[in-house]
Amino acid sequence: MKKELLKSALPADGFSDLRYQEYALTTIKGTKREIDTVAVVKKNGGNVRVLSGGAYGTYCFTDVNDVHHAVKEAKFASDLILGKKQYQHVEVNSDHVVARPKTDPRTVSIEDKKALVQHYIDLFMDTPEIANLETEYYEQFTDTLILNNRGTDVRQEELIVGINFRITSKRGELTQITRLSFGGGEEYSDLLDQDEVVLEKARQTVALLDAEPVKGGNYDVVLDSDVSGLFIHEAFGHLSEADNLVGNASLSKTMTLGELFATEDFNVIDDPTLSGYPGSYTYDHEGTRAKKTHLIKSGKLAGRLHSLESAYFLNETPTGHARAKNYGFTPIVRMGNIYIDKGRQTLDEMIKSIDNGLYLFGSAGGQTSGETFTFAVQGAYKIEGGELKGLVRDLALTGHLFTTLKNIEMIGDEVNFSKSGGCGKGGQILIKSGKGSAPIKIKNMGIGGK
Numbered sequence: 001m002k003k004e005l006l007k008s009a010l011p012a013d014g015f016s017d018l019r020y021q022e023y024a025l026t027t028i029k030g031t032k033r034e035i036d037t038v039a040v041v042k043k044n045g046g047n048v049r050v051l052s053g054g055a056y057g058t059y060c061f062t063d064v065n066d067v068h069h070a071v072k073e074a075k076f077a078s079d080l081i082l083g084k085k086q087y088q089h090v091e092v093n094s095d096h097v098v099a100r101p102k103t104d105p106r107t108v109s110i111e112d113k114k115a116l117v118q119h120y121i122d123l124f125m126d127t128p129e130i131a132n133l134e135t136e137y138y139e140q141f142t143d144t145l146i147l148n149n150r151g152t153d154v155r156q157e158e159l160i161v162g163i164n165f166r167i168t169s170k171r172g173e174l175t176q177i178t179r180l181s182f183g184g185g186e187e188y189s190d191l192l193d194q195d196e197v198v199l200e201k202a203r204q205t206v207a208l209l210d211a212e213p214v215k216g217g218n219y220d221v222v223l224d225s226d227v228s229g230l231f232i233h234e235a236f237g238h239l240s241e242a243d244n245l246v247g248n249a250s251l252s253k254t255m256t257l258g259e260l261f262a263t264e265d266f267n268v269i270d271d272p273t274l275s276g277y278p279g280s281y282t283y284d285h286e287g288t289r290a291k292k293t294h295l296i297k298s299g300k301l302a303g304r305l306h307s308l309e310s311a312y313f314l315n316e317t318p319t320g321h322a323r324a325k326n327y328g329f330t331p332i333v334r335m336g337n338i339y340i341d342k343g344r345q346t347l348d349e350m351i352k353s354i355d356n357g358l359y360l361f362g363s364a365g366g367q368t369s370g371e372t373f374t375f376a377v378q379g380a381y382k383i384e385g386g387e388l389k390g391l392v393r394d395l396a397l398t399g400h401l402f403t404t405l406k407n408i409e410m411i412g413d414e415v416n417f418s419k420s421g422g423c424g425k426g427g428q429i430l431i432k433s434g435k436g437s438a439p440i441k442i443k444n445m446g447i448g449g450k
Contacts, residue, residue: 017148020046030135050074054083105188127202131170152287176208181420185276211391220357225416228437230363242310268296272336278421279337279434290320325428339436343411352386412439
């Protein structure tokens with residue numbers, strides 16, 4: 001990586017940092033029964049930031065020998081911005097983080113990977129009434145060098161591998177769509193021996209064709225870990241990314257530390273230091289060590305996620321959550337592994353506490369607008385007299401974030417994380433972003449159908 005050349009380009013005054021990255025992405029994509037795309041993309045480049053004026057000047061380069069020119073251009077851009085900004089507290093770290101999976105996907109041949117993907121495709125498509133299948137195997141490896149002029153010298157390998165499926169069942173004009181994912185960490189072995197999981201999802205997708213359409217209205221509901229994880233990531237997590245608060249007086253007032261948001265049993269944490277999940281990493285792309293951060297503690301707003309810049313503006317401490325899609329982008333505040341921590345009730349106790357309601361399973365995407373949200377789910381079971389009954393389909397849950405938080409009555413005693421990462425913000429789709437939750441019970445949840 002010519003580290004000494006890169007180091008020599010950083011000016012001594014002000015603040016400047018530099019990332020140089022080697023990037024490799026392998027994808028295998030299939031439609032219905034056929035694998036139609038196999039691609040391996042490799043590239044490398046750098047991104048330099050200089051803070052000598054009122055804001056960052058940035059410059060991206062692909063030839064390491066252009067680094068001095070890149071720094072000069074970044075400094076010129078920063079000096080054009082009025083003001084003088086300086087960081088007083090920057091972590092200085094020196095480390096080399098190496099990815100060491102027990103079964104490394106980089107050692108598995110493309111042919112073996114294709115055979116595994118084709119095996120799962122065949123299991124799905126051999127199921128009667130499965131009409132369409134979209135499959136993607138992905139494997140991303142990055143080797144990133146992070147330097148700054150305060151002395152940080154961090155080299156970090158990151159590896160993530162997984163398979164995503166989008167499954168469609170069809171009977172006449174009626175279709176139902178579900179999703180399934182494996183992996184999400186660095187272990188290739190997590191993708192193996194998943195036949196029964198595939199077959200169960202295929203059966204469920206077909207069973208939804210016999211389900212009743214849901215009747216819209218307000219219900220007491222239990223959300224499984226997947227739906228709860230989507231809810232906390234989309235509806236609350238983005239509000240915790242502190243760069244969204246900078247210059248936004250209204251949101252800053254809403255997100256006042258110490259504000260009571262939920263029952264005292266409710267806790268939300270973001271923890272990139274957990275091992276084996278999509279949002280796991282050791283250092284962010286500013287070289288700050290990732291920190292477990294309590295966002296809601298005992299029902300009260302306890303913290304937020306920071307970059308160096310957002311921490312500077314809000315006079316708080318960087319948490320190690322500044323990351324970029326790749327070297328072509330500047331770091332922004334991103335969630336790591338956000339989750340609702342476990343509570344004290346079992347899933348069975350939550351279901352038994354509901355006389356007439358729904359148990360929702362499987363996230364299917366959604367959208368937020370400020371403090372309101374709408375999320376689609378793959379399906380639900382009716383709850384009648386504290387017992388699970390027949391399936392219902394075509395569901396969406398809608399609500400206001402802070403009203404919904406106050407309506408959470410019970411929290412399950414086991415946390416599970418999604419096997420699929422991914423989050424979009426600022427034009428950057430980041431696959432290394434994780435979410436999880438314990439199941440939760442919410443009273444009076446708005447449920448809409450098709």
